Amino acid sequence: MYNTLQNDLDNLDYLLSLTKDKAAAYLNEINDRPVSVNNVQVTIPINLPENGIGLEGTLKAFYEQHQDKIVASSGPRYWGFVTGGTTPAAIAGDWLSAVFDQNPQGIKGSGDVSANIELQTINWLIQLFGLPSYFKGGFVTGATMSNFTCLAIARQWAGKQKGIDIAREGIKTEIRILTATPHSSAIKSLAMLGLGSSNIITVKTAEGNREAMDTADLEVKLQENKDYPVIVISSGGTVNTVDFDDMQAIADLQKQYTFYWHIDAAFGAFAVCSEKHSHLLSGWEFADSITVDCHKWLNVPYDGAIYLVHEKHAAFQLQTFQNSNAPYLGDPATDFSFLNFGPENSRRLRALPAWFALQAYGRSGFGWIVENNIALANQFAQLLEQNTIFKLVAPVRLNVVCFTIDSEEDRGRKLALILEKLKVSGKLFISPTSYKGVPCLRAAFVNWRTTEEDILIAINELTKAS
Ligand SMILES: Cc1ncc(COP(=O)(O)O)c(C=O)c1O
Structure with a gap:
């Protein structure tokens, strides 16, 4: 050697x-x-x-x-993007997935237990979210790839409406995509899928200070586009203000119109773990597919997310992702293997950190993390409002606080300066954003380690920097 x-x-x-x-x-x-x-x-x-x-x-x-x-991106004051932490159990699971170095594929062919572990983890997540067992899923690297996977299946469904097998023949039909405030990764997915990132029909947002869809306008647009295959991409919730589309209203529209309904619930899915907020997702069980990130509120290390797809679309999923002409990979028609149901072939056992986390902390542990983060987000928002320098641009609906400085003059430059100063002190990380044209800052609470003390440190840092 x-x-x-x-x-x-x-x-x-x-x-x-x-x-x-x-x-x-x-x-x-x-x-x-x-x-x-x-x-x-x-x-x-x-x-x-x-x-x-x-x-x-x-x-x-x-x-x-x-x-x-x-940098301490899994520490208690890293509130940029939507960055989860890493619990001890999730780290152990992640380490062991490198140690075991399994490649979860099929139940039969590969002769190992890793695909079973992935299926069990998906099942636990489905239970955590209170979703019906007709959802089937798998792991991918992040919500971007989950959106991609689900929208690829939507694309195949859309082709079928016009008698076209898009996976084989290419996109030979016009597909209409309706959405209000999609995450950039859904748009990126449309680009990757050849559907065109600019080919979306924007549904109006609801009245008031909202990012959620106006479902009356959605209905108008469904009516206008009824001669085309339609994909609706909805938010549960949005990245800036965690606004949720009215899931029940969209589910009701399914009774009158034919469309494929995908929900990006990358972190908002965890609202179901909070008694006070679970209603935000009521009706989501009627979706065709759902995206959830694990490296956000499940606090597992990068990278891990899941796609959940209604089992009635299994054939579209297989048509899209199957490996053909590869006898050594088994028969896609008879031998279940993840490599025929998702974009990747070889993969690490990405489910293991989630399996460890769910086993170690259970439903009540994640309930605690979610409630704690929501309470801290509200506390932070209250303190910001008491401070004359800052103001919220939207109510805190879940776990993200979107705020700006009160003075309108030269706001963008002043906010950039604040971020520069925060970078120097290194005690608080938040992201810049723009909300309805207003330059803002946003703080996302998704880390199990964050405490009230961190909120006070953050307020102090922001005040010093402004
Ligand atoms: C709603 C939503 N969708 C998708 C994504 C993309 O997630 P990822 O970076 O894990 O691919 C994010 C990330 O913040 C998000 O908030």
């Missing part, structure tokens, strides 16, 4: 313990670690080592070169 590999193998216990100690040290000090770093230089490529230095030397080299610039 190559010398250095042999040496690493001989010292495996010691080397893994060393790595574990470094990981534990990182996690134990994550509350104090900066959430951003300044002046990250683009590293000039250094020559590829001719002879490797083994794992111990490599750990040392990595720590010297990069570790101090790793």
